[in-house]
Amino acid sequence: MTDIILQSHSLRKEFGALVAVDDVDMSIRQNTLHSIIGPNGAGKTTFFNLLSGKYKPTGGRVMFKGQDITDMPFHRRAHMGIGRSFQITNIFPNLTILENVRLAAQAVSPQAFNFWGTVVHHKDLIDRAMHVLDIVGLAGDSLRLASVLPHGDKRKLELAILLAPDPDVLLLDEPTAGMASEQVPEIIGTIDNISKAHDKTVVMVEHNMSVVMGISDVITVMDQGRLLAEGTPSEIANNKTVQDVYLGRLYGDADELIGKDA
Amino acid sequence: MDNVQDVFQETPQDVFRPPPMWRVFLREHWLHLLIVAVLIVLPHAIGWITGDSPFGRVRGSRVIMAGESTYWQAIFIEMFSLAVLVMSYNLMFGFTGVISFGHALFFGIGGYAVGIVVQYWDVDPNLAFIAGVLLVIFITSILGLLIGLLSLRLRGIYFAIFTLAIAEMAWLYAGSWRLTRGEDGLTINRLPEWIDPERSRLMVYYIGLALFVTAFLVIRRLVRSPAGAVFQAIRENEDRAKAIGYNTLRYKLLSIVVASVLAGLAGILMGILNKSARPELLGVTYTVDALLITIIGGVGTLAGPVVGTAGLHLLELWVRDSSIILSLNLGLFEFTLNFSQDWILIIGVVFVVVVLVFPYGLVGTWYRLRARVGDWWERRRATT
Numbered sequence A: 001m002t003d004i005i006l007q008s009h010s011l012r013k014e015f016g017a018l019v020a021v022d023d024v025d026m027s028i029r030q031n032t033l034h035s036i037i038g039p040n041g042a043g044k045t046t047f048f049n050l051l052s053g054k055y056k057p058t059g060g061r062v063m064f065k066g067q068d069i070t071d072m073p074f075h076r077r078a079h080m081g082i083g084r085s086f087q088i089t090n091i092f093p094n095l096t097i098l099e100n101v102r103l104a105a106q107a108v109s110p111q112a113f114n115f116w117g118t119v120v121h122h123k124d125l126i127d128r129a130m131h132v133l134d135i136v137g138l139a140g141d142s143l144r145l146a147s148v149l150p151h152g153d154k155r156k157l158e159l160a161i162l163l164a165p166d167p168d169v170l171l172l173d174e175p176t177a178g179m180a181s182e183q184v185p186e187i188i189g190t191i192d193n194i195s196k197a198h199d200k201t202v203v204m205v206e207h208n209m210s211v212v213m214g215i216s217d218v219i220t221v222m223d224q225g226r227l228l229a230e231g232t233p234s235e236i237a238n239n240k241t242v243q244d245v246y247l248g249r250l251y252g253d254a255d256e257l258i259g260k261d262a
Numbered sequence B: 001m002d003n004v005q006d007v008f009q010e011t012p013q014d015v016f017r018p019p020p021m022w023r024v025f026l027r028e029h030w031l032h033l034l035i036v037a038v039l040i041v042l043p044h045a046i047g048w049i050t051g052d053s054p055f056g057r058v059r060g061s062r063v064i065m066a067g068e069s070t071y072w073q074a075i076f077i078e079m080f081s082l083a084v085l086v087m088s089y090n091l092m093f094g095f096t097g098v099i100s101f102g103h104a105l106f107f108g109i110g111g112y113a114v115g116i117v118v119q120y121w122d123v124d125p126n127l128a129f130i131a132g133v134l135l136v137i138f139i140t141s142i143l144g145l146l147i148g149l150l151s152l153r154l155r156g157i158y159f160a161i162f163t164l165a166i167a168e169m170a171w172l173y174a175g176s177w178r179l180t181r182g183e184d185g186l187t188i189n190r191l192p193e194w195i196d197p198e199r200s201r202l203m204v205y206y207i208g209l210a211l212f213v214t215a216f217l218v219i220r221r222l223v224r225s226p227a228g229a230v231f232q233a234i235r236e237n238e239d240r241a242k243a244i245g246y247n248t249l250r251y252k253l254l255s256i257v258v259a260s261v262l263a264g265l266a267g268i269l270m271g272i273l274n275k276s277a278r279p280e281l282l283g284v285t286y287t288v289d290a291l292l293i294t295i296i297g298g299v300g301t302l303a304g305p306v307v308g309t310a311g312l313h314l315l316e317l318w319v320r321d322s323s324i325i326l327s328l329n330l331g332l333f334e335f336t337l338n339f340s341q342d343w344i345l346i347i348g349v350v351f352v353v354v355v356l357v358f359p360y361g362l363v364g365t366w367y368r369l370r371a372r373v374g375d376w377w378e379r380r381r382a383t384t
């Protein structure tokens, strides 16, 4: 029980008549890479929005490190150690790459509301930003505007923004969305490295099956707002319901996919 | 863009062998110091060149404000007031991304509140004036806070329309109340001598200059601070700023309140200069001016509002005064352009041309060009 860091109890979100998240119980164990898969509209992003506090649930609770955070506002959860990225690239376009990351580090520092100091005098924040830019491989470009980066690098920048405040849990919503396939292994490698070498818990929504099968410790399958199955990659691949409802329908032969990665 | 500059200045060489303080200061501020020095000397320089005293002309037992120097002092006082209004608007709109169509509300409150206190409160004029200024600071900060709180509920264009409605309401009331002397406006003729532009205009000029410099420094300090960096994050992407852990409302309130107080102070200066507070001070024209000048100068740059105000104001003055008449005869129809009569048209054309040629405003486009040339230079140096 103690190593469960993030947990949902009968978490529910209704949009009018539509039940986007339908009484979901999910436990995320510390320092695991936990993937959530499911067809379009399964409620994965909505579930993330409930965990990160962007939406208020219509029922159920969210627990983080044993504390009930269901009613905690969006911006407070970042201070608790939950970082989240978005399905659609979400950065500060007309600021430099360094500034994008530095702002994220500043948010949880005592300097956040300092309006009489000077930004460049707070070297610790700049160093922190450069350190995480180094992890994702963008340190060399730090003074360029974020808007000029190619799409793949923007997603890396988002990872850096997420890492800057040193969160315990990272919620990644389709980190490879829109990336050229040859860029995918690199960013997945980075995510894998973050979760293993930097001791982070990573919860990731991902459509790319070979990616999910390759690096996940646990996979949860969602469909129509509900949990369909949960288990290790091989358990999921061999799960009959999952094969029928999801893997078979969308991705053809699942075994072949696993074979490719194993 | 400013941030890029700052980070460049913190390269390792600088850290290991810091140049002397005064050189760092001069390198960063030589242009600021030069401009302030010129503005300090200006009334005297004009007086010296034209032979008109900067203190006005002696007419019998009185001194009247006549002659070139005092004429230009009045023009610059108006420019200081407008520049502070535009800078304050830019803090909100350009740096924080909060769009208001009712910023003139605070400008008008500045003129009216000081006017009302000075005219109706029967005490020593010095006391009344100081009390008026304090009252303006108080009202504008409270009102700024309240209106800012509504930005929580109203976003973007809805907030802008709401602020417009409030300012227009104030404009209507100011034009019909007895207290504010209706559409005629409130004459302000009980100012203490030292701030009366008909008796000591040079003093008003220097007070205006001090306000202008102070407003510039306060805004500069603010936008370069850690909190000011968050303003720009909010402008770029408010949801992301929330997601990384900022309570964005706090920062927006800070920006809106400082902008409101500065606009109020600018309004006081305008009221003093006109020796009256009229409903126009609250009207949408001043807000639109602030918006357009911000765009011409460079949205979200420190120098943009100053360059824009000076440029547009001096241009308007020149066009209205000029005797240029262009006529074009195309046989079928004849087209005449009289600069002094059609000055609005001329200014409009200049505005359109500036926006087309300088898409990021005068200062903004200049920064981008400079950054690009710097980039190119770096790459050239790296390859050779």
Ligand SMILES: Nc1ncnc2c1ncn2[C@@H]1O[C@H](COP(=O)(O)OP(=O)(O)OP(=O)(O)O)[C@@H](O)[C@H]1O
Pocket: A015, A018, A020, A038, A039, A040, A041, A042, A043, A044, A045, A046, A047, A087
């Ligand atoms: N803000 C909203 N208002 C109304 N309906 C919504 C809202 N957000 C999501 N939905 C609906 O909730 C359902 C779940 O959406 P969600 O975005 O969570 O799915 P998803 O699993 O992330 O899908 P995808 O793989 O396409 O990203 C969908 O039917 C969607 O239309």
Ligand SMILES: [Mg+2]
Pocket: A044, A045, A046, A087, A173
């Ligand atoms: Mg989604």
